[in-house]
Amino acid sequence: EAPELSAPLSRTITISNFLIAMNWSALVHHIFILFPLLPPPPPPLFLKQITIISDIISHSTIILNGFFGNGLVTARDHEQWYKQRRIMDPAFSSLYLRGLMGTFNERAEKLMDKLAELADNKTEANMLHLLNCVTLDVISKVAFGVDLDLLKNSSPFPKAIETCLKGMVTYVRDVFFEFNPKNRRNVNEVREACRLLRTTGAKWISERKTTMQNGDEVPKDILTQIIKTTRLEQYFILFVTRQSQETTANQLGFCIMALGRHPEILEKAKKEVDDVIGMKRDISYDDLGELVYLSQVLKETLRIYPPAPGTSRDVAEDMVIDDIHIPGGFSVVFNxxxxxxxxxxxKDPLRFDPERFHPDAPKPYYCYYPFALGPRSCLGQNFAQMEAKVVMAKLLQRFDFTLVPGQTFDILDAGTLRPKSGCNKLQKI
Structure with a gap:
């Protein structure tokens, strides 16, 4: 008999709720819970069937639409989603991604310069903050042609993005939040942050449209693809905050923490980087394919510390999968x-072991899904992992890093999962 879930679970999703769900799922194998409760994971067969069906859509709410627009993540109409996905596909093609290596290298080098300065001064580095700066720099440059250079310049963007995401999570977890007079200040801060992102996105889009209308050549980047859609400014928030910025920074932060705890894995990853990259400044697209062990390290990081800790699907009609009856009109959530x-x-799931993802190891089908699964899997996952590889390879090439004494390994759930404490000690090689 399954234990009863704690009452707050339906209102507040926290790490403690994840632990409750883990304990519950250990007792019940075939299980799903209807939104907004946090579920234990279903059997892989169940997840496979429900994620590959094209007309089962990602979960959406009025609140998410308000933050992200009626876009790739939140569109409930399959035809509308399919049209938008086809429009955006060219911006993430392998040919286009190859052309981004210059930007990945350039922005990662700026991070290395900043870290070298900190290492020379024997200063502890808040790696998560710096990683957020560089990943936001990358997506702003390649998606919108804008050079923020956040490692040198101050900008309201990082704070606005953080505020917007926190607000989204708060609204989702407590639909009455904005109606409580005590929360008026927070509500106004979230609204101002979202307004800043929307107006800035609209400005960049307007400038690009003017360039296109004048017949000038423009890159075939994400911004050009967005202009082919409607409600343009709403996509700006989605791509900057979710697709390839915050989650990538969080993954890199967790990876650095994990390597700091496992020096033998760190040394093996450094040796591979030395063998493949050597003393080269720029990493090529072909080099990324040879960094096999580093890929395993990044995948194992996503297994234990997935920045996006779940996905969901709306079920339009009654269906039965693996003897489980799912009523139409409900949502199924996968954690x-x-x-x-x-x-x-x-096996031994809490042990950090990149060998789980060795090319010859059994594939963890439908129980490992950091980028979701099926037709609605994350469009930017290859972009994100290329960027993560370039940054990590350069870090391993240039620095030894250790964890600050007393470093905690707590996870902060702020819509995405991130290291609660992000400090590391750096020393140049």
Missing amino acids: SYVSGRLERFF
Whole structure:
């Protein structure tokens, strides 16, 4: 018999709720919970069937539409989503991604310069903050042609993005939040942050449209693709905050923390980088394919510390999958944080072991899904992992890093999962 879930679970999703879900799922194998409760993971067969069906859509609410618009993540109409996905596909093609290596290298080099300065002064580095700066620099440059240079210049963007995401999470978890007079200040801060992102996005879009109307040549980047859609400014928030910025920074932060705890894995990754990259300043697209062990390290990081800890699907009509009856009109939620930590799917699951993702190892089908699964999987996942590889390879090439004494390994749930404490000590090689 399954234990009763704690009452706050339906209103507030926290790390403690993840642990409750893990304990519950250990007792009940075939299970799903209807939104807004946090679920234990379903069996892989169940997840496979429900994610590959094209007319089952990602979960959406009025609140999410308000933050992200009626776009790739939130569009409920399949035809509308399909049209938008086809428009955006060219901006993430392998040919286009190859052309981004120059930007990845350039922005990563600026991070290395900043870290070298900190290392020379024997200053502890808040890596998560710096990683957020460089990933936002990258997506702003390649998606919108804008050079923010956040490692040198102050900007309201990082704070606005953080405020917007926190507000989204708060609104989702407590639909009455904005109606409580005590929360008026927070509500106004969130509205101002979202307004800043929307107006700035609209400005950049307007400038690009003017360039296109004048017949001038423009890059075939994300911004050009966005202009082919409607409600343009709403996509700006989606791509800057979710697709390839904050989640990538969080993944890199967790990866650095994990390597700091496992010096033998750190040394193996450094040796591979030395063998493949050597003393080269710029990393090529072909080099990325040879960094096999580093890929394993990044994948293992996503297994234990998935920045996006779950996904969901709306079910339009009654259906039965693996003897489970799902009523139409409900949502099914899948929790990648929980499934990645279950003995049922991964032996000794709390041990950080990149060998799980060795090319010859059994593939963890439908129990490992950091970028979701099926037709609605994350469009920017290859972009994000290329960027993460370039940054990590350069870090391993240039620096030894250790964790600050007393460093905690707590996880902060702020809509995405991130290291609660992001400080590391750096020393140049």
